[in-house]
Amino acid sequence: MDLWTAPLAPGPLDALVDVPGSKSLTNRYLVLAALADAPGRLRGALRSRDTLLMAGALTNLGTRIEEDGTDWLVTPGAVQGSATVQCGLAGTVMRFLPAVAALADGPVRFDGDDAALARPMGPVLTALRTLGVRVEEHGEPGHLPFTVHGRGAVLGGQVDVDASASSQFVSGLLLAAARFERGLTLRHTGRTLPSLPHIEMTVALLREAGVEVDDSRPAIWQVAPGPIAGRDVRVEPDLSNAAPFLCAALVAGGTVRVPGWPTSTTQPGGLLPGILERLGATTRLDGDVLSVTGNGTIHGLDLDLHAAGEIAPTIAALAVLADSPTRLRGIAHLRGHETDRLAALAAEITRLGGQAEQTSDGLVITPRPLSGGTWHTYEDHRMATAGALIGLRVPGVEVEDVATTAKTLPDFVGLWSGMLSGSAVLA
Ligand SMILES: O=C(O)C1=C[C@@H](OP(=O)(O)O)[C@@H](O)[C@H](O)C1
């Protein structure tokens, strides 16, 4: 077992951290570019395990993706069957590509890491079947591995989807829907809907590519059939990956700045400044540089994170170091993320001597004095960065398999040490 001793904060921070591109934007732009009617260019695309898996899968499906300096040039081709899609542990790959594969002229087999076999896929497969696509399951029903038997075209029409376990079920169908003969009307039938900003991101990117989307009725999205424009786009920095760095200012005191912060964004990380202020930070946006300043005091709070579940592990790490208890709500769907994040956080916080209880839809964390020990990461990049954050203040936190951060941030350790040495860190 590979252990990385999380460095203690040397004192108040003063750092500029240039965070690489957004995973969610990169993988959406790649899918849209692959389905477009002309070549496209991605600037600032993230290179990480999840985006390289997406690029590799699209290449297997007939897209040409070339490096041009730091850009990705994407030349669409007819979607090809007799292909395989290796999903790794990437939700965006396993949920976005089945609807693309349905357009292929033959079978496309989807497989992934062992941990990926536990992630829910059923609503995507049921929706494709409703749309007339044959799907063959090879393991536990509603999970990887499976084969989508493309027939070269999808009629489209109306479909009901329960997306309470993941917004990606909706995004994945919408992204390919303009290529269905009749487009798609998708109605979410579940009681809760997580990560709405990520669905809004999908809608925004479709519209930017010239696709007509009607989202005027609650929980219903209608995508008109039509061409998808090949575009030249720039990917915003990954604001959820910025979170551990910005939060480090609350743990260690001092200031951490992240350049390239968008003035408006559909990334859920756009909610961070408001959340960090409630936790005790001061935030400022000077041009496109977000500064977060802390004085070492973190306030516990009651927070519904259903819109931004992705940042919950980072907020949970702050909560264990706070001056009062924290209740995180609205994040039952985290049980289907890279690991059962509610169980993983509760187990690891408890292992260090903290107190964390799972509720039906979140966690209650009561600060207690912590001591060092192994912080298990369960192949979850955000568990690894949460351990690093706690280790800034608690001596001897040994983060297991820190390399798992490569899922979305391959140089996490380098960026983290650069931040601590106070130098400007350029990705
Ligand atoms: O569409 C996307 O890019 C994502 C949607 C969210 O998924 P869930 O709705 O499953 O939480 C988020 O947590 C994930 O990291 C990325």
Ligand SMILES: C=C(OP(=O)(O)O)C(=O)O
């Ligand atoms: C839930 C996450 O990833 P995925 O895209 O694999 O669902 C995440 O990055 O926090």
